[in-house]
Amino acid sequence: MKQRKQEKEHGWYRLDNAAKLFPSISNTENSNVFRMVCELTESVDRNTLQTAAEKTLAVFPSFRVRLRRGLFWNFLEYNPNPFKIHRDIHPPCSYFKGISQRGYLFEVSYYKNKINLDLFHVLADGTGAMQFLRMLVYHYLQIAHERELTESTIPDNCLATPSSRSEDAFHKYYQKSKKDAPFEKKAYRITGSKLMPGEIKIITGHMPVKQVLQLAKSHQATLTTYLTAVVIYSIYENMPARKRKRPVKVNIPVNLRNHFPSVTSRNFFACIETGYTFDQQQPTFEQVLEQVNQQVKGQLSSDKLSQRINFTVATEKNPIVRCLPLALKDIGLKIAYKQGEIAYSTALSNMGKVSMPEYLQPYIKNFNLIMSPSPFQPVKFGVCSYGDTLNFTYSAAMEPVDIPRHIFRYLSKQGVEVTITTNEVKRDETV
Template sequence: METGYSKWRKLDNAALAFPLVTGKNDSRVFRFYCQLKEEVDPDILQKALDQTMEKYPLFQAVLRKGLFWFYLERRDIRAVVKPEKKPPCSQLYIPDQKSLLFRVSYHRNRINFEVYHALTDGTGAMNFVTELVQDYLILAHPEDKLPWIELADEATPGEQEEDSFSQYYSSKIPKNKEKKPPAVQLKGEKLIHSDMQITEVIFSVKEILAKARSYSVSITIFLTALLLRAIHEDIPKNQQKRPITLMIPVNLRNYFPSQSMGNFFGWIEVGYKFEESTTFEQLLQSVKDQFKEKLQKDRIAMDMNGYVRLEKNPFIRAVPLEIKRYFLIAGANLGGRSITAVYSNIGILKFPPEYKTYIDRFGIFASTNSLQVCSCSYEDQFVVDFTSKIPDDRIQKNFVRMLKEEGISCKEEKNEFPGCGEKQKKEDRKVMQTFTFLCLAVAVICGMFNYLMLGTLNWFWFASAGCFCAWLVVHVAYLKRRNILKNEMWQLLIITVLCVLWDHFTGWHGWSIDFVFPFGALAVLGSIPVIAKINHLEREEYLYYLIQSAGIGCIPAILTAVGLITYTWPSVLSAGISFLTLAGLFIFQKKDMLREFRKKLRI
């Protein structure tokens, strides 16, 4: 069905580094949830999700890896509603696993929407959740004739896919040369993801708004100052020579018109260096001044251009991703030195009054490697969610105590999620660890027998090399187990190189390039269509590997031409079949073939 959406699109600027820094303990996933006043019906929720996906097919994408950048590609995978079982914000992007980058789950009266940050930001997720909850309640209560939420003009497919960073980029805007001082870092051994602490603080919007207005500041400024103060009280005096700095995400759509459903956010850094005489009023005034200074459109445009300028640098663009990743990771780690924690206020979720009968509240929280605070509000309920990998919860307790000292009544909820504390299965990892130990043990035992029997280590080195080769082949197979076709390509490369080395160190007979390489290339080339058929792979999932294997299968022709091949018939067979495969692809599937090259080789 033609939707007007692209088959693939590049990651927006804010998402470029996410796949490189994603892991089990920092999944870069955030959760938006809606707590209803009734139990969730999973069948109706599935129908609502199907209905919502018709409006947001942009989310029906998987993350794929090119030679220079990652990119998103549409997939006909149905999003399926499931009961909540995993720890909140569990990993969604797993390399080589073709799965959607979001999940919808439920638990009792909660609807959960978890999404990988490379797919969208808080605004995009809020739009999706609003639509999902609306569709669910209208389907669940047809007799009430709940009104549809009035939204602004519906975005076209092109507007939803728009890379707004590139649209508003200008090389004429000067660089921001401000140097950011190192900030206080929250020290200590970090919890694993399944033990991540989740603390919710709930209070009245009217009360917090009245208190913020009494200080002549916004709610965001008031809570930012309160969080800085709560962190300050937990920092030892010997670390208080540095400022405590919060990273505050900024919705760039408020400054640059955009209906993009991808990422379009920047951030400001708001910090304060405390002294013993610092009063809360002084802290508030400093935070207020920093917000005013840093939220100027010209300043935001300068910062935004700084992010995009790196992406558009010709040298950086031309560096292969496997090399580029180390610079991006180093840059992310270096940038993190100026940040103590993150605070993100998503804003207000608005529904017609009729929905109050069924909706209790909304909440949002995110995975973190240290401490992150998110907040949102619905009607008179303001919810602040702390996610923390720090073992103790003193900062959260400080925050709650300070709220109460300011006269704001609040309640605290902690770890009411079925997956919290659940230990993840590690059987596969144990199998690989056991195999590694066995390979090492076999090599050592061979060395012991060799020395005890002959008093030397003459054949021990061959046994050790054999154990290493077996370990390397199995280890790569384990790492690439989620993508059979990629696994085959790696195995062909590794086995060929290992065989060439064995051939070289055993007195070169040429068997490695006369037989192993051409027959190996033919085996991979012939297996790809079979695997694609058995696993019902889409063309985009196997075409690039078919082109790769056919290209590799032509290399024996070059080896034959330069005189390195002794027995030529395997090489001629490999080169001939591979060339015909490439020719057939070019003649019959030229458009798809060129599209794959554009995706993979996009600089």
């Protein structure tokens, strides 16, 4: 009875607009779990990390929840159980048992000098997850180096009230007018020998961020559009000629906090798309980049992004949809998800620059983002930078490595110094 009373006092959360999809379509083959990694300059101490995790969870109330199934929608309720960190024993981005067994929707693990955060997309997007990880690292280092650290400055953009962290920003910025339906044609699908369910191949290119930024600037492009064009061109180089009639399309998540004031730690993103239809042509890389630039610029206005918000929230608010039992909603969501997935060849998520207080930087080596592949998009890309290093990570649920090899060789030919790391130890991949 005491536990029930405690749960009632802490309340529950409706799933935000983006989160409503994931419980219906996620499983071991399509986890919708992404991983963020902080690499320290020292080995991680288990007990210190456990204490740091508890301190961090105390200021992120929307993370202390478990997933429950209702009559009309899934929802999140307060989780009274203790949170436990563990040694890293599972492949990155694995569908962990807490998702389906009313446990926590994220995991914190460690291996040697790495702190890992695996997070189910129901809980947060990349920005919200990075807020949590940065606070976790902050608390860890404050505890581990209590004697020598005299400062206690919290990482940028991590100061917020519990209510503002937990707000549903989709509903906050929803307007009934101006809707944009983002339905697209079927895109080229990357194929290859599948790995076992839950397995993931990871290849990361580490490079000086200044070199890549200068290269993008020389083409009047942003870092995201430049790398997206490199991905599209690399996929094209590996396409069978008979399949070149289908466009190569990339799904790019956009952090809506950069366009609408919000500090929520939950999901608040929209997806834009860009691509190129090659047919039998053999365009130059510059032609592909020019089209990517134009397409992305045309979708990044606040008005266009607002229309995307309005469309997705209006669908959720439709009286007929709201009255359908969850079992029927699950069927509809799976159909809608498949239609959305086949419209893209891959996805590229750029977290941008990860910052930490200057006094903590000597203890931190790097940050990284690993995306989870899906059945229809078996190859995905995660990008982030820390300090002087840009990390460009390829994750795949299939065996061939031709696409990342072409990407990193192309960048190397442009004068970028690329160092490769991979989770495969049987072979030595070189650029």
